[in-house]
Amino acid sequence: EVQLVESGGGLVQPGGSLRLSCAASGFTVSSNHMTWVRQAPGKGLEWVSVIYSGGSTYYADSAKGRFIISRDNSKNTLYLQMNSLRAEDTAVYYCARGVAGRVTSQDYWGQGTLVTVSS
Amino acid sequence: QSVLTQPPSVSAAPGQKVTISCSGSSSNIGNNYVSWYQQLPGTAPKLLIYDNNKRPSGIPDRFSGSKSGTSATLGITGLQTGDEADYYCETWDSSLSAGIFGGGTKLTVL
Numbered sequence: 001e002v003q004l005v006e007s008g009g010g011l012v013q014p015g016g017s018l019r020l021s022c023a024a025s026g027f028t029v030s031s032n033h034m035t036w037v038r039q040a041p042g043k044g045l046e047w048v049s050v051i052y053s054g055g056s057t058y059y060a061d062s063a064k065g066r067f068i069i070s071r072d073n074s075k076n077t078l079y080l081q082m083n084s085l086r087a088e089d090t091a092v093y094y095c096a097r098g099v100a101g102r103v104t105s106q107d108y109w110g111q112g113t114l115v116t117v118s119s
Numbered sequence: 120q121s122v123l124t125q126p127p128s129v130s131a132a133p134g135q136k137v138t139i140s141c142s143g144s145s146s147n148i149g150n151n152y153v154s155w156y157q158q159l160p161g162t163a164p165k166l167l168i169y170d171n172n173k174r175p176s177g178i179p180d181r182f183s184g185s186k187s188g189t190s191a192t193l194g195i196t197g198l199q200t201g202d203e204a205d206y207y208c209e210t211w212d213s214s215l216s217a218g219i220f221g222g223g224t225k226l227t228v229l
Binding site for chain 1: 121223
């Protein structure tokens with residue numbers, strides 16, 4: 001059974017850092033495109049970043065230069081390192097598995113982890 | 120404001136049909152596949168449609184997708200109260216080199 005479990009969210013001060021983790025089971029993270037999507041309270045979905053099975057990475061403009069997506073194949077885990085956090089980064093962060101071979105389209109999602117940026 | 124434009128809300132009666140539009144441009148919908156998601160309150164999004172019109176296993180054929188030019192449409196027939204949710208379109212934007220979501224549409228089943 002495919003499962004994605006995010007962790008690492010919490011309260012952080014503006015300018016601080018946080019690393020989110022997404023532990024996968026039932027499939028191999030490195031064999032699929034893996035995406036981070038966030039949702040601010042009461043707002044819509046916002047695409048954040050993707051790491052392709054081949055290792056290429058892409059970011060939303062809001063994340064460029066501050067966030068880094070990566071994976072640890074030995075742990076079958078996806079990460080999102082978030083630096084220089086701002087109040088507008090406050091959101092539930094979801095990790096999701098891409099449909100095989102598709103640039104977008106995510107067929108399995110985690111339950112999400114809440115990041116709150118506030119002093 | 121999202122690059123992809125969706126109506127904020129749509130409504131219809133149980134048993135009826137509803138369509139949700141998603142309008143973009145040549146850099147996104149016009150040259151890339153579109154996906155659609157359903158998000159029930161307090162839950163993670165669920166993939167309904169990918170590659171413009173394909174349904175993942177387990178998604179009923181009441182849900183359909185289509186694309187024409189720089190717009191895409193999600194159709195839902197035989198509306199049920201359980202279909203009340205937010206619906207989002209998604210695609211890749213070749214100019215941004217990033218994925219993008221529409222602003223979302225809240226479906227109310229009256």
